[in-house]
Amino acid sequence: MDSDRDKIIKTYADHVYPGKVEFYQKYDIVLVPEKREGCKISDIYGKTFYNCHCNGGVFNLGHRNKEIISAVTRAMETYDIGNHHLISKPKADLAKMIAATLPEGLNQVVYGVSGGEAIDLSIKLARGITRKKNIISAKGGYHGHTGFALATGDKKFKEKFKPVPKGFKQIRFNRVEEIKKAVCPDTAAVILETIPATMGIVTPDKHYLKAVQEICRENKSLLILDEVQTGFGRTGKLWGFENYDVTPDMVVLGKGMSGGIYPVSATVYNEKYKNFLKENPFLHISTYGGSEIGCIAAMKVMEISQKKQFLDHVLSLEKFFKQRLELLGAAYPDLGLKVRGKGLMMGLEFKDEMTSLFLIKILFDNGIYVVYSGNDPKVIQFLPVLNMSKIEANDILSIIETSFKTMSG
Numbered sequence: 151m152d153s154d155r156d157k158i159i160k161t162y163a164d165h166v167y168p169g170k171v172e173f174y175q176k177y178d179i180v181l182v183p184e185k186r187e188g189c190k191i192s193d194i195y196g197k198t199f200y201n202c203h204c205n206g207g208v209f210n211l212g213h214r215n216k217e218i219i220s221a222v223t224r225a226m227e228t229y230d231i232g233n234h235h236l237i238s239k240p241k242a243d244l245a246k247m248i249a250a251t252l253p254e255g256l257n258q259v260v261y262g263v264s265g266g267e268a269i270d271l272s273i274k275l276a277r278g279i280t281r282k283k284n285i286i287s288a289k290g291g292y293h294g295h296t297g298f299a300l301a302t303g304d305k306k307f308k309e310k311f312k313p314v315p316k317g318f319k320q321i322r323f324n325r326v327e328e329i330k331k332a333v334c335p336d337t338a339a340v341i342l343e344t345i346p347a348t349m350g351i352v353t354p355d356k357h358y359l360k361a362v363q364e365i366c367r368e369n370k371s372l373l374i375l376d377e378v379q380t381g382f383g384r385t386g387k388l389w390g391f392e393n394y395d396v397t398p399d400m401v402v403l404g405k406g407m408s409g410g411i412y413p414v415s416a417t418v419y420n421e422k423y424k425n426f427l428k429e430n431p432f433l434h435i436s437t438y439g440g441s442e443i444g445c446i447a448a449m450k451v452m453e454i455s456q457k458k459q460f461l462d463h464v465l466s467l468e469k470f471f472k473q474r475l476e477l478l479g480a481a482y483p484d485l486g487l488k489v490r491g492k493g494l495m496m497g498l499e500f501k502d503e504m505t506s507l508f509l510i511k512i513l514f515d516n517g518i519y520v521v522y523s524g525n526d527p528k529v530i531q532f533l534p535v536l537n538m539s540k541i542e543a544n545d546i547l548s549i550i551e552t553s554f555k556t557m558s559g
């Protein structure tokens with residue numbers, strides 16, 4: 151007799167994603183989340199995991215954050231999705247709140263539902279505003295799987311969907327000379343993740359993003375920074391780019407903006423370019439984009455994430471994790487661990503792919519859920535919940551230590 155869990159897995163395989171089920175079964179890492187609270191998720195049969203991936207930052211403030219749930223529950227009494235054709239208080243209030251935290255001029259907000267949708271819009275806007283066609287992105291970067299977002303990405307993701315839109319070129323991240331050569335007066339925009347996650351949590355060199363900004367200005371091209379993973383406090387600053395002395399022309403927000411409760415994303419651009427949409431107000435439409443409930447969830451996320459005390463907590467957890475992980479790396483040198491990243495957006499690089507993949511399985515068995523970087527599997531993405539306690543952080547580190555021991559033994 152099949153258990154409830156087996157039935158769910160079978161129905162999912164029959165009707166949703168058979169390939170995913172096969173993949174997880176092959177590596178014996180099947181997880182069917184049921185209960186979720188704070189930094190933990192429990193499988194339907196009761197095993198509990200620390201979520202140290204957080205869906206790329208969706209659960210920055212923990213699963214089912216009580217403050218967000220109560221804001222959304224209250225909103226449900228009077229609001230619904232709203233109507234994207236009409237003027238809306240939650241949309242207006244959230245946009246004002248976001249603009250107040252960004253550099254001067256970055257105050258025009260267009261809402262979406264997902265990160266990919268907001269990236270697509272940023273590219274539409276760049277082309278529409280500059281009347282130029284070429285877009286430059288980073289090899290190994292990732293901006294989503296929708297139309298233009300897919301076109302910015304690596305060949306392996308788009309090959310099967312040819313023909314993809316034209317005018318897209320990739321360069322290597324962190325190479326100023328390379329981007330200097332690639333950007334020309336025909337370039338509409340350069341789009342980069344502030345810290346490319348799928349590439350392996352690669353932090354930009356100190357002056358890289360500033361240099362890219364200058365190259366863009368010289369060529370009258372726009373700089374779009376994808377803050378879908380780095381935004382909302384993940385790096386210890388509200389916006390990841392604040393770490394790098396750079397002022398983008400557009401930023402793209404998603405994931406954590408939802409509080410993990412109600413999907414919402416945004417493309418924010420400089421008011422210098424506002425005539426384009428002013429003259430074409432119905433050129434971009436998204437029925438559910440910036441739904442009123444989503445905006446109310448995001449306002450609560452903004453309220454929590456911009457507090458100094460919250461950001462200081464992220465920085466203090468960063469220090470705690472980094473110090474202890476480096477000590478563990480030194481205690482288990484055969485794993486070849488190198489720790490990198492900013493705030494709680496960390497990449498744990500191991501000596502090779504086999505080591506990181508085995509470790510993911512051992513961590514899974516011991517109660518930590520993490521994933522590897524899609525474009526560099528020897529790097530485990532370590533993105534724990536930002537508001538966890540030191541006790542929880544300590545518990546996570548103990549599990550990592552036990553797992554390193556098993557791996558080395």
Ligand SMILES: Cc1ncc(COP(=O)(O)O)c(C=O)c1O
Nearest residue numbers: 264265266292293294343378379
């Ligand atoms: C940096 C970055 N940008 C954009 C996206 C696309 O977001 P979504 O999956 O919500 O479309 C992702 C998703 O993982 C991402 O990591």
